[in-house]
Amino acid sequence: MGVPMDIVQTIEDAARAQSPPLLILDRVAEFLDACHLGTGPVHARRIGEGQSNVTFRIKRRGAHVVLRRGPRPPLPPSTHDMVREARIQSLLAPLGIPVPKILATCADANVLGVPFYIMKFVDGEVVTDAVPAHLDTLAQRRATSEAAADMLVKLHSVDATSGPRAEIGRPEGYLKRQVARFAGLWDLVATRELPEVAQLARWLEGNRPETQRHAVIHGDYRLGNLMFARQGPAQVKAVLDWEMATVGDPLADLGYLSATYSQAGSTATLLELSPVTALPGYLDRAGMAARYNAHFNLDLSALPWYEALALWKAAIFSEAIYTRWKNGERADGERFGAALEAGVPELLAAAAAHAARLP
Structure with missing residues (x-):
């Protein structure tokens, strides 16, 4: 080929x-x-x-x-x-x-x-598998986590209901549409049978929580989509990759951040693209959620549902990448494409594990 x-x-x-x-x-x-x-x-x-x-x-x-x-x-x-x-x-x-x-x-x-x-062009640092020297102290590692949580607060505090922001999306029915859209997308992109996709789709729809507030949401909010200043204390210079942004349930962003955030002692998935956060100093998932929610005081008991949604969706768009790789349509990412053969089922297993935590 x-x-x-x-x-x-x-x-x-x-x-x-x-x-x-x-x-x-x-x-x-x-x-x-x-x-x-x-x-x-x-x-x-x-x-x-x-x-x-x-x-x-x-x-x-x-x-x-x-x-x-x-x-x-x-x-x-x-x-x-x-x-x-x-x-x-x-x-x-x-x-x-x-x-x-x-x-x-x-x-x-x-x-x-x-x-x-x-x-x-924005000149900055993206934190993935290495920590920039000026952010590599215990204090700055914590500050990096806090900056990520605080930027999500800032985004979710934007008035999503008036003016040109209304062009971004319609909030009503967001979670229901997400489940239906990605369930349909699987049929378009997949080349193999993975019954866990349909099983999780039924579970997600059957246990769908009530949305507590609406906000402009990023859709792929994670540390790897934040660009930090090259000098000084941790400061977000730019938020990148807005393809999936819309107006909807902000806990979908928090659930995605949590489900893709590396922490010590948890089983990693291919979506944990900034593994450094498992190092000492960084906030863990619970700490990130607590810092975020100090501003909104939402009921986070359904957060496992949003985490399951995040990884289920990730499995589906990763399957699309896997299919393109198998068809010879990707010139790069040889290792990543090959890893998706097992990686997609692992994402579905991780999603199911989050689903099992729902009270």
Whole structure:
């Protein structure tokens, strides 16, 4: 099986490729020219750990930007909407939520095969499997956890019911729609039988809690989607990856943060992409939830339901990645793709374990 190329120079190069490239540099240059973003040759390299949408750091004379696009088509319906993702960040920026500045959006799929957007490059640190030196004291490890919890509080404190925020989504029925949408998505992306998916879908619907409040929610809120300042005490410079943002139940964000947050003594899953938080100094899951809830005073007794929802959804979109990998549509992530054969069932088992904790 050949490996598809991510980046080519010209449309002629793209025509000779075995599958559509992710970037055609001449096309990118033309788009940047039209937007008055720098001049001259375009230099690009893939960045980030994203296993779904794809991000490239772009440099040319007078411009240092980031291009974000979806994976190669075909894409499941209502996914990888880059135009919407850019719009959400533009709406949140004036409200004090730190997001990259959106510079341009391209809805024309003829340029790169899918829509994409350009944002200003943010220089910072993402905490994953190594701790930046200036954040590697017990005090700063705790401060990093606290900053993550506090940023979620800040997001969930945004007025979600008036003005342009109402464009982001409709809160009524959010949890019911999530279960139905992802149950249907499994049928579109899966190539194997895993009956636990349907079993958990029935359990989630049968035990669905009442939403206590509505908020703008991120949908993929975890430490790996926060960019911290390179110097000084722990400070979030930007919240990244807004594809799944909407208006809904804020405990879905807290449940996702908790379920994907590494802590000592717990069984890890492939979604725990910042394993450093199992080290001494970082708050544990209960500590993160308590710091968050000090601001809202919600009933957290159903948090295991939200954690189960998070990992069940993660198993489904991970299966989509696994299917694309098996079909030879991913040029990177060889180890990650292979790991999903067992990793998806492990996510479903972890989701079931959270479900068993529901009072």
